[in-house]
Amino acid sequence: MSINMTLLLVMGVLYAIGIYLLLERSLTRVLLGLMLLANATNILLLTTGGYAGLAPIFNKNIPATEFNDPLPQAFILTSIVISFAVTAFMLSLIYRSWLLSHADVIQDDREDLRVAKQDLYDVEEDSEIAIEISDFHENDQPLESREMIPEVTLKKSTTTPSAHPPAPKDLS
Amino acid sequence: MNVGSLAPLAVALPFLGAAIAFVLIRHPRAQRRVSLGTLTITLALEVWVLAVVWNSGPVAVHLGGWAPPFGIVMVADQFSSLLLVVSSAVSLAVLAYASGQGAADGEESGPVSVFHPTYLILVAGVSNAFLAGDLFNLYVGFEILLTASYVLMTLGGTGSRIRAGITYVVVSVVSSLLFLIAIAMIYGATGTVTLADLAIKLGALDPGTQHLLHVLLLVAFGIKAAVFPLSFWLPDSYPTAPAPVTAVFAGLLTKVGVYAIIRTETLLFPTDHFNDVLLWVALLTMLVGILGAVAQTDIKRMLSFTLVSHIGYMIFGVALSSVLGLAATIFYVIHHITIQTSLFMVTGLIERRGGTSAIMRLGGLAKLSPILAVLYFIPAMNLAGIPPFSGFLGKLGLLQAGVANGSPLAYVLVVGGVVASLLTLLVMARVWNRVFWRSASDAEDPDPVLLASAPIGEGGRSMSALRTSKHVETTEGRFAGENEVPILPKMMVYSTLGLVALGLAMSVFAGPLFDLSQHAAQDMLARTPYIEAVLGSGAGTP
Numbered sequence: 001m002s003i004n005m006t007l008l009l010v011m012g013v014l015y016a017i018g019i020y021l022l023l024e025r026s027l028t029r030v031l032l033g034l035m036l037l038a039n040a041t042n043i044l045l046l047t048t049g050g051y052a053g054l055a056p057i058f059n060k061n062i063p064a065t066e067f068n069d070p071l072p073q074a075f076i077l078t079s080i081v082i083s084f085a086v087t088a089f090m091l092s093l094i095y096r097s098w099l100l101s102h103a104d105v106i107q108d109d110r111e112d113l114r115v116a117k118q119d120l121y122d123v124e125e126d127s128e129i130a131i132e133i134s135d136f137h138e139n140d141q142p143l144e145s146r147e148m149i150p151e152v153t154l155k156k157s158t159t160t161p162s163a164h165p166p167a168p169k170d171l172s
Numbered sequence: 173m174n175v176g177s178l179a180p181l182a183v184a185l186p187f188l189g190a191a192i193a194f195v196l197i198r199h200p201r202a203q204r205r206v207s208l209g210t211l212t213i214t215l216a217l218e219v220w221v222l223a224v225v226w227n228s229g230p231v232a233v234h235l236g237g238w239a240p241p242f243g244i245v246m247v248a249d250q251f252s253s254l255l256l257v258v259s260s261a262v263s264l265a266v267l268a269y270a271s272g273q274g275a276a277d278g279e280e281s282g283p284v285s286v287f288h289p290t291y292l293i294l295v296a297g298v299s300n301a302f303l304a305g306d307l308f309n310l311y312v313g314f315e316i317l318l319t320a321s322y323v324l325m326t327l328g329g330t331g332s333r334i335r336a337g338i339t340y341v342v343v344s345v346v347s348s349l350l351f352l353i354a355i356a357m358i359y360g361a362t363g364t365v366t367l368a369d370l371a372i373k374l375g376a377l378d379p380g381t382q383h384l385l386h387v388l389l390l391v392a393f394g395i396k397a398a399v400f401p402l403s404f405w406l407p408d409s410y411p412t413a414p415a416p417v418t419a420v421f422a423g424l425l426t427k428v429g430v431y432a433i434i435r436t437e438t439l440l441f442p443t444d445h446f447n448d449v450l451l452w453v454a455l456l457t458m459l460v461g462i463l464g465a466v467a468q469t470d471i472k473r474m475l476s477f478t479l480v481s482h483i484g485y486m487i488f489g490v491a492l493s494s495v496l497g498l499a500a501t502i503f504y505v506i507h508h509i510t511i512q513t514s515l516f517m518v519t520g521l522i523e524r525r526g527g528t529s530a531i532m533r534l535g536g537l538a539k540l541s542p543i544l545a546v547l548y549f550i551p552a553m554n555l556a557g558i559p560p561f562s563g564f565l566g567k568l569g570l571l572q573a574g575v576a577n578g579s580p581l582a583y584v585l586v587v588g589g590v591v592a593s594l595l596t597l598l599v600m601a602r603v604w605n606r607v608f609w610r611s612a613s614d615a616e617d618p619d620p621v622l623l624a625s626a627p628i629g630e631g632g633r634s635m636s637a638l639r640t641s642k643h644v645e646t647t648e649g650r651f652a653g654e655n656e657v658p659i660l661p662k663m664m665v666y667s668t669l670g671l672v673a674l675g676l677a678m679s680v681f682a683g684p685l686f687d688l689s690q691h692a693a694q695d696m697l698a699r700t701p702y703i704e705a706v707l708g709s710g711a712g713t714p
Contacts, residue, residue, distance in 0.1 A: 022346070027338060034345050041352050048360035072359065075308060079352055082315045086345055089322055093338050100331045107335050109408050115467055 004052035007043055014040035025105045027094045031087065038083040045072045045079070175224045177233045178217060179248040182256055182299040185214045190292035197285050204271045207288040211267055211295065215260040222253040226688065230695070230705035232305060232368075240707045241369045245305035249702055250692035251502055252302045255431060258506045259302070262423050262513050263295050265671040269517055270416035272663025287327065294320035294420070301428045305706060307355050307365040310432065314351065314396070318344050321425060324417045325409065332412045340409035347395035354388035361385065368706035371439050371699055386441045390450075393436065397429025399487060400457035403480045407464065410479075411472035415520025418472065422479050423513030427505055430486050434501065437490050438696040450491035451581050458484030458592040465599045471519045471529045471607070474599055478555065479512055481592055485570055488585050492573050498693035500569030503686055507554075507562040507678055514551045514671040518544065521668060522607065525659055527619030531603060536612030536622055543665060545608045550672050552604065554679070556597035562678040565686070567593055621659075 014036045021033030049056070049072035056070035098104055189210025196203045225231055230249035234240060270287065297317025304310040326337035359365055361381055362373040374382060391402070398406040410418050461481025468474035489501030523529045525541055538545040554561035567589065574586040612622040678685060695701045
């Protein structure tokens with residue numbers, strides 16, 4: 001089957017511009033990009049229906065080369081309705097975004113940035129674990145004077161053998 | 173008449189319910205009753221259909237009476253009817269949870285009254301996607317559920333939801349466009365979009381074309397299922413939505429993508445073009461997802477990352493393309509729908525009780541609210557795959573299938589699966605230690621309610637009464653204007669309890685469930701039962 005070159009060219013150009021706009025940070029341009037992409041896809045669907053410009057009317061007397069396949073046109077109709085709804089919704093989102101922040105650009109996820117910048121050291125997980133002296137230790141001490149001695153802290157500084165792991169902020 | 177032919181009602185009933193709920197928009201109590209009633213009836217119907225399909229095999233319904241390859245066809249096979257039942261049960265629980273929340277907070281007059289109709293439309297879209305017998309109907313099902321999800325995601329129109337919602341909408345629209353392009357190309361190449369017909373005709377195409385179509389479909393569904401390189405959007409957008417919305421999204425929406433991938437792999441492209449690629453993708457999804465979860469400091473975001481990670485297990489099972497692997501995947505999908513949803517529901521309760529979902533700021537909840545601790549602990553251990561639970565059984569099945577496959581790559585995946593499972597246990601245990609086990613005074617800047625030493629009966633005393641008794645100002649104004657807001661409304665707790673119990677039931681009845689999964693997997697890999705149900709007997713054999 002022969003394919004209409006103009007339609008294909010239009011489709012290609014629409015895809016190219018659509019993808020370019022989609023990669024912008026401005027929301028309005030992203031929306032325009034999506035609309036162009038949707039229309040390019042509609043043209044792609046249209047080209048699968050057969051020769052351009054024929055009526056989609058089936059009759060047993062008409063040879064197959066003389067009429068167009070109606071099914072892709074039904075697909076296009078559905079896809080137009082859907083992209084219409086989504087475009088309207090996107091417009092309202094963009095308007096709301098403008099009302100709230102006066103910004104028409106895609107904003108960063110603040111929580112994500114915070115997580116990316118957080119300290120690798122975690123007080124509760126990464127601090128040294130205090131080791132309790134066993135009751136069966138050779139230098140056995142009475143219960144009252146038993147202490148918690150962090151193993152590694154001893155090597156660093158012998159001045160405070162009973163140092164606790166850094167305590168979290170006490171807010172009570 | 174065959175009961176299976178009632179299957180399209182699973183789509184029609186929620187739509188009808190949505191219409192009635194929309195009419196009743198000014199009567200929130202009646203609205204709640206209508207939507208809960210609709211979903212209950214739908215669930216009962218789907219259980220009936222499942223019982224029929226379980227015995228008699230796939231049922232196809234030709235809508236409008238058109239002959240098979242031309243008209244719209246809806247197919248209920250064992251896999252899809254099982255998913256229908258589980259998804260309806262889960263969405264019923266979440267709806268009860270949301271109703272409890274709405275009733276408690278008195279959102280009668282707010283714009284939230286649009287929640288119920290939209291929610292029912294979402295359920296209809298999910299059911300339509302599961303039942304769709306042709307690609308275009310699948311696309312329509314996706315669009316119905318996505319459009320409803322856009323509305324639910326941005327409910328209330330707060331700044332953070334709008335910001336996250338825009339990303340979500342753009343990503344979803346792009347994936348839908350890719351799917352539509354794939355449909356156009358498939359129609360151009362074969363002249364049909366009926367799945368059963370395509371199963372026969374796609375094999376005759378030249379391999380290059382087949383690869384192109386296959387990749388297009390996989391990318392489109394991969395975005396929806398949040399598979400690794402395409403999963404970036406999920407942890408960004410899900411946590412900002414209201415708790416019940418996040419719960420249902422986490423449970424259902426990604427699974428619809430997984431369902432579509434499974435159908436593509438088993439029915440349309442049974443020859444293993446991309447199984448190695450899929451195995452790598454599964455490995456990366458598992459590991460990258462769970463490493464992301466380890467870094468998070470907020471429960472909701474952490475759960476979103478574990479969600480991504482566990483999608484990897486399902487892809488793993490599909491890529492093995494053996495009966496055992498596929499059966500384990502089916503089992504894992506229904507297990508994960510239930511567990512992930514209940515975890516998000518519990519997180520909503522934690523947020524209500526503790527005032528925040530930031531792990532740093534929570535503490536002492538096990539003492540304050542033992543029921544919450546139980547409700548969190550069971551699904552958390554289930555997700556991590558601790559032995560008696562269904563999570564363990566599903567993972568065990570996957571690992572067995574991986575070992576049975578025997579290729580070096582499959583062994584790498586087995587190791588990766590175990591590592592991801594252990595890391596899941598790590599993040600779950602960390603939440604447990606900090607949120608429930610440590611004393612509230614150890615938390616960083618805890619909400620005043622956590623420090624209240626007096627024991628409080630759940631739902632007995634109200635949040636505002638508590639706050640005034642401790643002379644604390646409600647800084648966030650969450651409960652401003654409300655005198656009596658129960659901390660944990662009974663309906664929210666009971667619906668969560670119900671879903672956790674469903675998760676436990678899956679562990680108890682794992683035997684029959686796994687049998688069913690195995691039958692479904694056999695039928696799907698054989699392909700003929702599905703094709704013959706749609707096109708008539710004799711069509712499946714080449």
